[in-house]
Amino acid sequence: MESGLKMEEWGDGHVKVKSITLPFNDNDTGMIFHDRDALKRFFEEECQRWEWLKDKNNYPTYSKYLYDRVYLLFLQPIFELIKQWHSDDEQTIQSNIERICLHLEYVDFPYHCRNIRGLIEKQPTEIAINLVYLLMSGRLDRELDLHNTIVKGVSPALKNGMHSDHTWQQFHQLEPYRYRAAVILENYYQYGESSGKDYLAKRIQELEDINEQGRMKGKELADYIEDLDKTMTDWSSRFINENRNKINEARLRSDNFARRIARDLLRKSSDFRKDVDAKYEESLQVVEQAKDTYLSQVELDASVQYWKTKGETHKRSKNSWIGGLFALVAMIAVTPYLLHGRFSSADVVASLPEGASDAADMAINASGTAVGVLNSLGTNPLELVSTILAISAISYLIKFFAKQYSTQQHLYLEAEERKVMLMTYLALMNENKLKEQEDRKIALDTLFRPAQTGIFNDASHHVVPSDTIVKIFERQSSKPN
Numbered sequence: 441m442e443s444g445l446k447m448e449e450w451g452d453g454h455v456k457v458k459s460i461t462l463p464f465n466d467n468d469t470g471m472i473f474h475d476r477d478a479l480k481r482f483f484e485e486e487c488q489r490w491e492w493l494k495d496k497n498n499y500p501t502y503s504k505y506l507y508d509r510v511y512l513l514f515l516q517p518i519f520e521l522i523k524q525w526h527s528d529d530e531q532t533i534q535s536n537i538e539r540i541c542l543h544l545e546y547v548d549f550p551y552h553c554r555n556i557r558g559l560i561e562k563q564p565t566e567i568a569i570n571l572v573y574l575l576m577s578g579r580l581d582r583e584l585d586l587h588n589t590i591v592k593g594v595s596p597a598l599k600n601g602m603h604s605d606h607t608w609q610q611f612h613q614l615e616p617y618r619y620r621a622a623v624i625l626e627n628y629y630q631y632g633e634s635s636g637k638d639y640l641a642k643r644i645q646e647l648e649d650i651n652e653q654g655r656m657k658g659k660e661l662a663d664y665i666e667d668l669d670k671t672m673t674d675w676s677s678r679f680i681n682e683n684r685n686k687i688n689e690a691r692l693r694s695d696n697f698a699r700r701i702a703r704d705l706l707r708k709s710s711d712f713r714k715d716v717d718a719k720y721e722e723s724l725q726v727v728e729q730a731k732d733t734y735l736s737q738v739e740l741d742a743s744v745q746y747w748k749t750k751g752e753t754h755k756r757s758k759n760s761w762i763g764g765l766f767a768l769v770a771m772i773a774v775t776p777y778l779l780h781g782r783f784s785s786a787d788v789v790a791s792l793p794e795g796a797s798d799a800a801d802m803a804i805n806a807s808g809t810a811v812g813v814l815n816s817l818g819t820n821p822l823e824l825v826s827t828i829l830a831i832s833a834i835s836y837l838i839k840f841f842a843k844q845y846s847t848q849q850h851l852y853l854e855a856e857e858r859k860v861m862l863m864t865y866l867a868l869m870n871e872n873k874l875k876e877q878e879d880r881k882i883a884l885d886t887l888f889r890p891a892q893t894g895i896f897n898d899a900s901h902h903v904v905p906s907d908t909i910v911k912i913f914e915r916q917s918s919k920p921n
Contacts, residue, residue, distance in 0.1 A: 442470030443541050445534050455528045460521065460537065463544055464551045471553065476525040483518045489552045489561075490515075493572075497565050502596070502610040506572060509594060513543050513576075514551075548579050559628055563621075570614055570621035744862045751855035758848035765841040768834050775830045779823055 441463045448458040460479065461470040473479040493507040517540045524533050543549070550557040550572070560571050576594040596607040680687075 441468040441541055441544065443537055444470070445530070445537055447530055455530070457525050457533065460533075462518075462537065462540060464553055466554050468544060476522060479518065479525070480522050483515065483522060486518070486552055487511075487515060489557070492565070493569070499566075499569065499610040499614060501606040502614065503569060505596065505607050506569065506576070506594070509576065510549075510572070513547070514540070514549050517543075546578055548575055550575055556628060559624070563624070566614060566617040567621050567624065570618045571625060573614075573618070574621055574625055741866070744859055744866070747855045747859040747862065751852055751859060754848045754852035754855060758845055758852055761841050761845035761848060765838060765845060768838045768841060772831055772834050772838075775834065776827050779827050779830065 442461055443463050444461040446458040446460075447455045449455050457476075459472055459474045461472050463469065464471040464482075471482075473482070490507060490510060493503045493510070497503060517536050520536050521533065524536065527533070548556070550560055556575075560568050563571060573594060596605070596611050
């Protein structure tokens with residue numbers, strides 16, 4: 441069942457109805473109304489075509505009752521749509537459209553645009569009223585529902601359980617015509633507007649006419665084919681006789697063309713085979729070169745990875761040694777403060793042998809000796825000696841750590857240089873800018889050169905703080921009192 445509503449927006453932002461589609465045509469197909477006037481004209485014509493139910497007849501009460509039912513179910517919703525056309529209440533308009541569709545779902549209503557309306561208007565008033573009644577009683581293709589409010593009210597209702605009113609009496613008077621109306625309606629749904637007998641006769645006549653036309657067309661076609669065959673035979677014989685030389689010449693030209701094409705194909709095939717062989721040889725060379733290059737790259741990639749790992753190892757090692765070096769330097773700075781006040785003069789005397797105590801006292805009091813000098817300066821000899829020994833040990837460790845750091849730094853730089861050299865060699869090899877045999881020799885000579893550790897032999901020239909302090913004491917002791 442075709443129906444629908446289309447809205448459009450005005451320039452001021454309001455919406456209005458653009459078109460309404462209602463299932464008024466046969467088979468409930470849609471009729472589109474693009475403006476309010478078209479829908480109004482349809483409504484006015486529909487109301488005019490139903491005026492015969494309100495005209496004077498022998499059954500005015502039931503006719504008026506039936507007209508009110510028709511107007512309520514199928515004409516009033518159209519009138520509501522006309523009033524609501526210029527409103528923006530889309531929900532209400534859609535509700536009225538659905539109401540019409542619901543009614544048509546149960547009743548095959550005879551709008552003036554449907555074929556069944558012409559059948560009703562051709563019948564006498566009694567038959568026409570009964571046809572409307574039967575149509576309003578519900579569609580034949582739907583189940584009978586006596587409680588359906590759409591089809592329930594088509595018959596007059598009881599009043600106090602009695603059928604005594606004029607509406608019911610006139611409805612009962614129309615009953616003899618109702619059977620004939622039902623037969624007419626059945627014939628319409630089965631054969632159309634014509635009766636069954638007329639319909640079958642008409643269909644048989646149409647089939648006979650079609651059969652006769654087919655026989656005539658078949659005879660004409662057979663005559664045409666016979667004439668065409670005769671014409672083609674004459675024309676082909678005449679063509680062959682007149683153009684035999686041309687056929688021979690064409691055959692000769694075709695043979696020459698075929699031979700020329702064959703020679704060209706053989707020549708091109710030979711050239712193609714040569715090109716393929718050349719490409720094959722070139723491909724073999726490229727594959728061999730790629731293989732050699734790949735093997736060289738694999739070898740050198742392993743070397744690059746090795747030197748990269750070595751460089752990282754030396755870098756971690758040198759960082760460890762430089763950390764230890766800074767720690768030892770810090771220890772030299774804090775050692776005097778750590779040992780200050782740890783020893784007294786009594787500790788020095790107590791540490792001497794028993795027979796040397798007096799001599800030690802004399803030596804301490806003597807102003808010409810080294811101890812006397814230290815006492816005069818307010819310095820504890822045992823504390824000074826301990827400090828000198830600790831600083832000397834730390835100085836030796838500093839020198840050892842510095843040598844180790846220097847060695848790791850040189851080895852780290854050596855590994856980085858060899859890694860960069862190998863990567864440069866690989867890049868140049870990938871660009872085919874190097875001759876493999878000569879450049880491999882250069883790379884190997886460079887890679888296997890002796891590593892420079894940076895360690896130099898300076899054991900005979902080392903100077904530690906203890907030597908300097910001892911020399912100072914010797915100069916002080918050698919001075920006259």
